[in-house]
Amino acid sequence: MKGRRILCIFAVAALLLSGCGARRADMDKKGDLEYETACGPDLPETLRQKIEEEKAEPFLAAYGDGQRLYIALGYGEQESAGYSIQIEEVYETEDAVFIRTCLTGPDEGEEVAQEADCPWTALATGYTEKRILWEM
Template sequence: MKKKGILLVIAVIMLLSCLPGCGGKAKDMNEKIKDIEFTVLGEDNLPEELKQIIEEKKEKEFKITYQDNDYIYICIGYGKQETGGYSITVNGLYMTGNAVYVDTNLIGPEAESRELYKAQEKESASYPYIVLKTEYFDKSVVFD
């Protein structure tokens, strides 16, 4: 009985000594390896099937990927906005050991511009979205 208790203590000590090393590997997998080059595409340069998908989803926020040949299209939509004048910035597109991360922000018009947009058009809603085209990677895409 005493031997079993000692063996159990030794097994627990060995397991605990492994934990910091195991956690380090998971951390390494999420560290940035490199930035990814991309092209921002306008509606005219999108594959027809992707245009249709975006048209169906544009009313609400969406985050999708679309693969075509050797490329992946990363699409982020911000849903219906009451006016025009919005822009989208790409804060980062980079690869880690286990995924591709994309981070974007929607930038709205200043309050004065918003009122101008409303005055110019009766129906002034807009549907801001961005499509990033990059080479295909066999990794999942994580939207930040």
């Protein structure tokens, strides 16, 4: 009986550890992903509506039409205008698309509107059903 309990504990530990290993493999870069930035009029209406609904909070939204994949992301409401999002890296892993971005604020001393703003950006790439991982 005691032997079965130990075997069961080792089996559960092995499953948990193998799951962690699989998660780590998601980050292994397979190659850069070609993309282009997309602005409001270039985006599908469904995605534009989703952006409007979600932009006050940090969000990641995607829309695929079978040929193109559109990905929009935003950092939520900022205290003033003058913020922008830089896309630093976009690449594929075995089963995911990985996007790394950075939010930049206005330069010191730069005059900007003192009303809240919700910066977001979007990109378009070839269609894939891979999941999307975003690092802010």
